[in-house]
Amino acid sequence: MSRESIRPPPDGTWLRAVLDAMVEAVLVVDADGRIALTNRALDAMTSEDVRGRRAKNVIKNERLREAMRDARKKRRATEVELEASVRGRARIFHALVSPLPKRAGAVAVLRDVTPIKDLERLRRDFVANASHELRTPLTSIRGFAETLVDGAVADPAATHRFLEAILRQTKRLQRLAEDLAVLARAESTDEPLAANVFDLRTIAAHVATALGPRADELGVKLRVSTPRRAVRTEANASAVEQVLTNLVDNALKHSKRGGRVVIAVQGAVTLARVEVRDTGRGIAAQHHARIFERFYRVDAGRTRSDGGAAVGGTGLGLAIVKHLVERMRGSVSVESAIGKGATFRVELPRPSR
Ligand SMILES: Nc1ncnc2c1ncn2[C@@H]1O[C@H](COP(=O)(O)OP(=O)(O)OP(=O)(O)O)[C@@H](O)[C@H]1O
């Protein structure tokens, strides 16, 4: 077919089809300021058909309304960023408003930039959090070192206490660096992790053995509960080990002396499940959605100020858990209430054959 033979039909059906194929919302007003044309993306933002109505009565945002008027009357193109609620959800739009030729009206093209803005905020929060996490232990290391230099070395007991505190803070920094490296690796891609078929009971036993000494130290009883038969899953064994290690570490940390932590493995038809249950202090419902975020800690004030001696972590453990589990096509959830302990449930795919 020669290029000359492709001619859009004169009735405008092509125009509407092309506009409907766009992700951006399009709004055209005529020379009198009436809405002449919209596309599907724009219709999805408004609950009713706005064509034929006056733009100034329809457009709620003042800056966009002015931009449309300027484009129409003064033939001036503008860019506007605006917030709007679309079906009850707050969104941020970037609007490009341009005049139509021959003073025929104006066109606005609106792009939903909410996901970009969210990412920007996430990155800003991340940098702020990371620098806070670095600063806290550094400040106290510096304080202890200065006190020693200023003469405390003369007192052997104080020296020992300060050096221990410095060592504790150094360990905290080291753990933060390690967690950040693990998280960066986990988040470097969304690609599924290499998967093998293995028995979930084996990994649960490994983790219980590895964390046994820690449980003894804290006076918490750690045990594994498994069915008699193998619970086969198709996943990445070392990622599952990391996931369970983080969950059991949390369970132990938030338990009181005399508490119990159970790693329970169960097989269902379509998925393999492993739960880490504890009898610790529990997590209030309002935190459930957020604890999987990077750096989020329920009791941030206390865990930060105690210098990381007993409870304080970096708040990265569960972010790592979530990312790894999702990359194995699995899911993780929490059930908990204050004083009722917590159960973290990980579900992983069964072998495909
Ligand atoms: N089993 C649990 N019982 C009570 N609270 C928990 C439990 N697991 C997690 N939490 C809460 O969720 C927060 C986030 O957990 P996460 O593992 O991400 O961070 P962390 O343990 O503080 O630090 P990290 O694991 O990086 O050393 C914790 O600070 C804690 O407040």
Ligand SMILES: [Mg+2]
């Ligand atoms: Mg943790």
